[in-house]
Amino acid sequence: MRVVIAGAGNVGRSIASELVENRHEVLLIDRDPRAAKAETVPNAEWLLADACELSTLDEAALHRCDVVIAATGDDKVNLVVSLLAKTEFGVPRVVARVNHPKNEWLFNESWGVDVAVSTPRIMAALVEEAVSVGDLVRLFTFQQGEANLVELTLPQDSRVIGRRVQDVSWPPDTSLVTIVRNGRVLTPTPDTPLEGHDELLFVALPEREKDLQELLAPHAT
Template sequence: MKVAIAGAGAVGRSIARELIANVHAVTLFERNAAHVDQAAVPEAEWVLADACELSNLERAELQTYDVMIAATGDDKANLVVSLLAKTEFAVNRVVARVNDPRNEWLFGEDWGVDVAVSTPRILASLVEEAVSVGDLVRLMTFRQGQANLVELTLPPNTPLAGKPVRKLALPHDAALVTILRGGRVIVPQSDDPIEGGDELIFIAPAEIEPALKEALELH
């Protein structure tokens, strides 16, 4: 996969290293020459240019990229980069960093954002997830499809204990993607039994979250 990253600060460089480790081709855009440090991520292609400028993205042939990640420390810049990537170059997947949670409402389809990642929001969700049993916790929103990644920790005395996954009467648009059990990550199979204390990770649209709770017998 070919990935462009706008912003080569600590966040951008860390993302680049992870993607390169997973055998993806990465190009880092950085407008500040003082922040260009090719030795920090030698496997990446570095471009000294402002990713908010259309002409710079044209020279880089952004239309040939699969993903654009707007990872600067400036929300306005991330929105401009996202909009250009989606509307001018039809980049299939646009991921944007949200620095100020008050701006999160802007990071949606209207600005070309498929996935908005807010570090404060994720940290708050993880705190909720650690203390909330029997409540749905929204971990991430996938804007393009208006679906959410949600987590629910079953109580130890759940009436679902021992029931196989195939017997869960889940709403039509909800998908169980992972079961976290102790130190294990389980990709659920139809015959896998549910246990009390399981952390269930779903993808589901917001409007069916109440029905999802009801299906899991959490009232």
């Protein structure tokens, strides 16, 4: 997979290191010479230029990219890069970093963003997930499909405990994707029984979250 990352700061370089380690082809773009620390990600390509310029993105061959990641510390730059990547070069997947929560509403398909990553929101969700039993916690939003990744830890009094996955009448437009039990990640099968304190991860439409809550832990609402 070929990935272009706009922004070679700490965040951009960290992402690049992970992707290179997983054997992806990575190009980092930054206009600040101080950010061009090629020795930190020696197996990546580097381009010292302004990612908001069409000529730069053309030089980076965005038309051959599978993913563009707008990872600068400036929300305006990330939005411009996302829009150009999607509208001018037809990049299939655009991921954008949200630096300030007040700007999160802008990071959607109108600006070419497929996935918006807001660090404050993710951290808040992880805190909730760590301390909440019986409360549905939204961990992540898939902008393109308008679905959410949500988590709920089953309380001991949940009426689904002891029932098999196939015997539960799940709400429409929801999918149980993972069960975390005693530190192990389980792929649910129709015969998997549900146990107290199971962490259930779903992909669900927003309008179905209330139905999931009432099914799994109605006393928590």
